[in-house]
């Protein structure tokens with residue numbers, strides 16, 4: 001007779017998503033851009049751009 005091996009169903013530790021260091025889980029970054037042809041100047045406007053660090057997921061890549 002073999003003793004029934006009690007398997008403790010231990011859940012694997014749920015991996016906490018790490019917020020993206022660049023956009024802070026927003027998935028987007030607002031960046032300034034330059035306008036003008038010959039005389040480049042920094043636009044006061046900001047454009048929303050997809051965060052290239054997390055590709056819009058808002059989570060830091062592994």
Ligand SMILES: [Zn+2]
Nearest residue numbers: 020023051054
């Ligand atoms: Zn990001």
